[in-house]
Amino acid sequence: MNASQVLFLVFAALTLGSALMVVTTKKMIHAAFWLIATLFGVAALYALLNAGFIAMVQLVVYVGAIAILFIFAVMLTRKDLRDSAKSLNANWGWAALFSALMFGGFAILLRQWDGFGMKEAGALPATDMITKLGTALVTPTQYLLPFEVASVLLLAALIGAVYVAATNK
Amino acid sequence: MIPISWYLIVAAALFSIGLFGVLARKNAVAILLGIELMLNAVNINLVTFWRYNAPATVTGQVFAIIVFAVAAAEVAVGLALVISIYRNRKTVIADDLDMMKW
Structure with missing residues (x-):
């Protein structure tokens, strides 16, 4: 190790x-x-x-x-x-069981995957990752559209959050 | 080097813990905390697959950054809803928020 x-x-x-x-x-x-x-x-x-x-x-x-x-x-x-209040609801046992089963299911699924035994990561490229990332986010043939959609999403969330939480009426 | 399986198992465990939080907690803010844990687990997987399968490309990192943006938007709107509900109903216990049920 x-x-x-x-x-x-x-x-x-x-x-x-x-x-x-x-x-x-x-x-x-x-x-x-x-x-x-x-x-x-x-x-x-x-x-x-x-x-x-x-x-x-x-x-x-x-x-x-x-x-x-x-x-x-x-x-x-x-x-x-308040600290006296119970923090878990009445069905927490079922929730724990379901989460454990979910984890077991993930483990079984992952074991069936061929790449699961991969021990070594590939060599990193010599070029600077941050430069590549920044270029990719503003190149129209790469990820410009997702980048702009994300900014519109953030603007919409900003306006929505202000509207929902504003003291009102 | 660290085997890829270690990262994937940690991410699966983190996702399951977050799922338990979403299903079992009473407080609406705690449910949002569970959702954050699940989003983090997904992001660990994305970055792991980038590192082990395609380190020469930027795809995995771009995915992770988009997930960051979505998580920020989600938590802003979610907490705004919780605060608005608290103003009107004086509670954030999920079991008591049944005004859409009849």
Whole structure:
């Protein structure tokens, strides 16, 4: 077992452990903080996959924006988050069973796939990935259209969120 | 090097944990947290397949970035809905939000 495998196991354990805390902890504000730990773990996994740009975007967008939004939402809806209230609904046993079965199904499906035994990643190209990515996003023959659609989607979400949440009437 | 199976199993486990959160939590904000976990699991898979199968192309990373944008849009609208519901009904417990049921 070499160093990168040890690092992987450490960050995978951090990710999955804090993800379990996100879905089980009672206080909502703690769940939001555990989500930040999960997102850091996922960013570390991206870094291990040599996707440095994606790891940085993960930190900026998820930890910097989405997690903060969650913390604001938790604080704005605080009345029902008393610690005495039960955090799981009556059917949580069925939910746990279904999730475990889902995981088992994924494992069986993945084992049947031919590439599952792949041990080594291919060599990275010598060219700079970020330059390639930036060029691809603004080249009409590549990913210009998805890029623009994403920006329209974000604008629509922005206007929709302001309209829905605005103090009203 | 790390075998591809490790990443895929971690992503599958993260997705299942998020699914459990969506199905089992009472609080609407906690359900959105579960959805975020599931989106992250999908993104781990996308970046893994990019790294192991097509590191010379940018397709996998572009997919991951589009998922980021969709996740940001989803969480903004979702939390706006939760806050709006909280203003009108004074609750964010999913079981109590039954005004569309009759």
